[in-house]
Amino acid sequence: MGLVLGGTICLCALLAPLLTPYDPAGINLRNARKGPSWDHVLGTDTLGRDILSRVLYGARISIQLSLISVGCALAVGGILGLVAGYCGGAVDYLAMRFVDILLCFPSFLLALAVISVLGRGLDSLIIALAVSAVPRFARVARASASSLRPTEFVQSAQAIGASSWRIIATHILPNSVAPLVVLATTGIANAVLIAAGLGFLGLGAQPPTPEWGLMVSEGRGLLRVAPHISTAPGAAIALFALSFNLMGDGLRDALDVQAG
Amino acid sequence: MGTYIVQRLLGLGATLVVLSMLVFALVHMLPGDPAQVVAGVGARPEDVARIRTRLGLDQPLHIQYAQWAQRILRGDLGRSAITGEEISAMIGPRFVNTLRLAVAGICLATCVGILLGVVAAVRQNTIIDYITTTLAILGISFPVFWLGILLVIVFSITLRWLPAGGTGGVPYMVLPAVTLAANSTAVISRMTRSSMLEVLRKDFIRTAHAKGVRSSLVILRHGLRNAAIPILTVIGLQFGVLMGGAVLTESVFDWSGLGRMLVDAVFKRDFPLIQVLMLIFGGSFALVNLLVDLAYGIADPRMRY
Numbered sequence: 144m145g146l147v148l149g150g151t152i153c154l155c156a157l158l159a160p161l162l163t164p165y166d167p168a169g170i171n172l173r174n175a176r177k178g179p180s181w182d183h184v185l186g187t188d189t190l191g192r193d194i195l196s197r198v199l200y201g202a203r204i205s206i207q208l209s210l211i212s213v214g215c216a217l218a219v220g221g222i223l224g225l226v227a228g229y230c231g232g233a234v235d236y237l238a239m240r241f242v243d244i245l246l247c248f249p250s251f252l253l254a255l256a257v258i259s260v261l262g263r264g265l266d267s268l269i270i271a272l273a274v275s276a277v278p279r280f281a282r283v284a285r286a287s288a289s290s291l292r293p294t295e296f297v298q299s300a301q302a303i304g305a306s307s308w309r310i311i312a313t314h315i316l317p318n319s320v321a322p323l324v325v326l327a328t329t330g331i332a333n334a335v336l337i338a339a340g341l342g343f344l345g346l347g348a349q350p351p352t353p354e355w356g357l358m359v360s361e362g363r364g365l366l367r368v369a370p371h372i373s374t375a376p377g378a379a380i381a382l383f384a385l386s387f388n389l390m391g392d393g394l395r396d397a398l399d400v401q402a403g
Numbered sequence: 404m405g406t407y408i409v410q411r412l413l414g415l416g417a418t419l420v421v422l423s424m425l426v427f428a429l430v431h432m433l434p435g436d437p438a439q440v441v442a443g444v445g446a447r448p449e450d451v452a453r454i455r456t457r458l459g460l461d462q463p464l465h466i467q468y469a470q471w472a473q474r475i476l477r478g479d480l481g482r483s484a485i486t487g488e489e490i491s492a493m494i495g496p497r498f499v500n501t502l503r504l505a506v507a508g509i510c511l512a513t514c515v516g517i518l519l520g521v522v523a524a525v526r527q528n529t530i531i532d533y534i535t536t537t538l539a540i541l542g543i544s545f546p547v548f549w550l551g552i553l554l555v556i557v558f559s560i561t562l563r564w565l566p567a568g569g570t571g572g573v574p575y576m577v578l579p580a581v582t583l584a585a586n587s588t589a590v591i592s593r594m595t596r597s598s599m600l601e602v603l604r605k606d607f608i609r610t611a612h613a614k615g616v617r618s619s620l621v622i623l624r625h626g627l628r629n630a631a632i633p634i635l636t637v638i639g640l641q642f643g644v645l646m647g648g649a650v651l652t653e654s655v656f657d658w659s660g661l662g663r664m665l666v667d668a669v670f671k672r673d674f675p676l677i678q679v680l681m682l683i684f685g686g687s688f689a690l691v692n693l694l695v696d697l698a699y700g701i702a703d704p705r706m707r708y
Contacts (some may be wrong), residue, residue, distance in 0.1 A: 243418070244418060244421050244425060248681075248684065248685050249643045249644045249646055249684075249688070251644075251651075252646070252650070252681070252685075255650070255666075259672075259677060332544065336544075336547075339549075340547065340548060343546075343548045343651065343654070344651070345670075346666075346670075356546070356548075359548065360548075363552065363655075373549075373552050374549075374552075374553070374556075377546060377549030377553070378549075380549060381541075381544050381545050381546065382544075384544035384545075384546070385540065385541065385544035388543060
């Protein structure tokens, strides 16, 4: 079910230019703050821009953000974790201590910290999201690798003298994929939530980018008269996160994974 | 039990030290020159240099760190780069505010979460189970700030039951606490449910039922106690998440706490303040995890190595 929802969202995002009746940046002050109507299905915002179009474009941004950052986190965290779990000993200990310290901060705060170093804007946002996701991927990858280390096929590969990298790539990696994939789907959901949160605070995407969190904050002062400005993008965020969480759950059940 | 506690305390100490180093390094990676910030926009280069020396910023990094660490240990948290106030004075009341909110949130989340989780586990695959599971998934998918805004729309604007924002006593705390708790309730209930399901399958549960022990006693005493460990882990983690969520919730509800202070500090590049706040956030999370570990020791004697 999650796949259906997620698929629809992706489709909308890809087709955004075709679906949007209006230019998302098109300011039309005479139309400002109108509620939903036939002309503007989700209403207009303070600058008269059509909210539906902005929400659709926002979908593209959210997908880009989350896919790129989770992809990076998967790569970096995955490699770190696999290597640490495979090597064991001092390497493992140091790497995991470091990851533990990073995990001391809730992901949102970690992302906030990275943003404070790198400044606001989409690029820093992507890096911040990736950094806040790396520790979890590293943890899971390491758990997989270290549980696979004593197995027979790994030991036989070592016995015939295969190089460590080869072993990791051809044996350990394919067997560790399942929990990592599940983590990736929930990771995408979380990435969007964090991005929206930062956008809401004004620390993520900057105006006039139609990022969902930013849109919610733009409508904040007008809750009494024009609640649709905040509710529409917020609902979009929730649906997006929901679909990926459902996907993650479904995958977890299908792959029978027990990672935390 | 004693050695266990001591070991854990030492671990906490080590974590805090590394944490402080990380925080220190982070803030010094911030673009912008702290001395320039303090001096102000139109300052002359000599003034900036003078301030830099006064703040000790021209020393090598590890010396700066040592000086900072010593001052912190003595209780001197420094002054805000923007307002010049003593940070320890600024933090006091706001820390209490944030703590109140976080505690309210976690208590609410724990009670409701465990309740829902147990009910769902005991009545697995019935309507109640499906409803709670659905609520749980919705709970983790909702953006914190959106939930807050929705609650404000419903309860403050339409129904006029509760105030929309501001700091204060119980009426002001209700909406923010519920907002904060929502996400955690969902996570806790999911974990409770799955943990209870595993435990309820075990033989000793069947034995207890067969012996004729009352159902509710079986569930609570035998079931829950054994299922407690992963639930406790999650509660600890959630406290950390709550601290992060506090930032957003405090912004939505205009709650005068540390979270909002951090956001302001980041906007204004108030480096000393950012350092101290990050240290507090990270440290309190580590502390809570320590407490959770200790609670493990009580709940499961097998863990006291």
